[in-house]
Amino acid sequence: MKISELAKRADISAHTIRYYEKLGLLKPTQRSESNYRIYTNDDVVTAKFIKRSKECGFSLAETSTLLAIKNDKSQHVCAEAKNMTSSKIVEISEQIAKLKRMQSTLQELEVLCCGGQESAEFCSIISNLEKVV
Amino acid sequence: MKISELAKRADISAHTIRYYEKLGLLKPTQRSESNYRIYTNDDVVTAKFIKRSKECGFSLAETSTLLAIKNDKSQHVCAEAKNMTSSKIVEISEQIAKLKRMQSTLQELEVLCCGGQESAEFCSIISNLEKVV
DNA sequence: CTTGACCTTAGATGTTACTCTAAGGTTTAT
DNA sequence: ATAAACCTTAGAGTAACATCTAAGGTCAAG
Ligand SMILES: [Zn+2]
Ligand SMILES: [Zn+2]
Ligand SMILES: [Zn+2]
Ligand SMILES: [Zn+2]
Numbered sequence: 625m626k627i628s629e630l631a632k633r634a635d636i637s638a639h640t641i642r643y644y645e646k647l648g649l650l651k652p653t654q655r656s657e658s659n660y661r662i663y664t665n666d667d668v669v670t671a672k673f674i675k676r677s678k679e680c681g682f683s684l685a686e687t688s689t690l691l692a693i694k695n696d697k698s699q700h701v702c703a704e705a706k707n708m709t710s711s712k713i714v715e716i717s718e719q720i721a722k723l724k725r726m727q728s729t730l731q732e733l734e735v736l737c738c739g740g741q742e743s744a745e746f747c748s749i750i751s752n753l754e755k756v757v
Numbered sequence: 758m759k760i761s762e763l764a765k766r767a768d769i770s771a772h773t774i775r776y777y778e779k780l781g782l783l784k785p786t787q788r789s790e791s792n793y794r795i796y797t798n799d800d801v802v803t804a805k806f807i808k809r810s811k812e813c814g815f816s817l818a819e820t821s822t823l824l825a826i827k828n829d830k831s832q833h834v835c836a837e838a839k840n841m842t843s844s845k846i847v848e849i850s851e852q853i854a855k856l857k858r859m860q861s862t863l864q865e866l867e868v869l870c871c872g873g874q875e876s877a878e879f880c881s882i883i884s885n886l887e888k889v890v
Numbered sequence: 891c892t893t894g895a896c897c898t899t900a901g902a903t904g905t906t907a908c909t910c911t912a913a914g915g916t917t918t919a920t
Numbered sequence: 921a922t923a924a925a926c927c928t929t930a931g932a933g934t935a936a937c938a939t940c941t942a943a944g945g946t947c948a949a950g
Contacts, residue, residue, distance in 0.1 A: 681859040697877040705882040706872035726814040730846045739839035744830040749838040
């Protein structure tokens with residue numbers, strides 16, 4: 625199949641597929657006589673693999689590492705995949721914790737402000753941000 | 758005070774302070790004869806304002822809007838500050854929700870994998886990512 | 891009077907992940 | 921045969937947020 629077919633099946637834009645190729649993540653199996661990229665069903669699997677990996681929060685660089693495992697399983701061990709997964713869980717937990725801190729700070733600010741059409745002269749959101757700690 | 762003193766007091770690098778100036782967030786009150794940036798205590802307040810705003814999750818562009826309110830309170834109303842705060846809370850909630858989805862997917866993958874030194878041939882993390890949905 | 895710390899500028903570089911453009915070649919259907 | 925749809929490339933642009941570099945000027949202390 626050509627790139628637009630792969631794009632449709634994997635739900636990734638053709639642009640992005642070419643970009644992934646440039647990064648070495650997804651090379652078409654062959655080229656047609658007219659130099660068009662020709663993909664196989666295996667490439668669809670790989671494209672979806674990349675998409676799912678991204679949905680799990682792995683960067684393209686990390687996804688590349690996961691792809692290397694997928695593409696040569698016998699040369700890799702479970703520990704590699706599990707370590708990456710565990711690290712990512714920790715990383716995401718930290719991001720969630722940080723966002724929750726932001727959220728509660730913002731909520732504290734939000735309740736203090738009347739939100740009306742009066743001058744911001746005494747707005748508690750602004751004065752709280754201004755406050756020297 | 759000169760830039761490094763402000764940098765120390767606000768805990769922002771001098772580089773970053775110059776960058777903020779380029780963006781129009783923090784202009785030094787005056788320049789010395791030798792063209793050095795000279796800051797006042799008010800500038801320290803502003804610098805810390807920027808830092809706190811960032812810590813709340815506001816982008817530099819949004820921080821710029823907040824600064825405009827802070828710097829001319831009488832020309833702005835509480836509603837502006839409160840709307841920004843409420844929107845940011847929503848935005849952060851969405852980010853948290855997304856990260857939680859990732860986290861639970863990753864946790865499902867994690868428990869299935871033995872994590873041992875055996876070949877990744879049957880690694881459930883890899884095969885799950887590979888699985889055509 | 892020199893050494894080292896500090897200051898200046900414009901602009902290049904880095905990260906992540908695309909997204910788009912221009913200028914052109916190919917395929918397919920009517 | 922010709923128009924629409926599709927393909928190619930290199931490279932530029934975007935967003936967000938810095939971080940660093942080069943090449944040079946200034947200041948305070950010993
Ligand atoms: Zn109010
Ligand atoms: Zn208010
Ligand atoms: Zn295993
Ligand atoms: Zn495994």
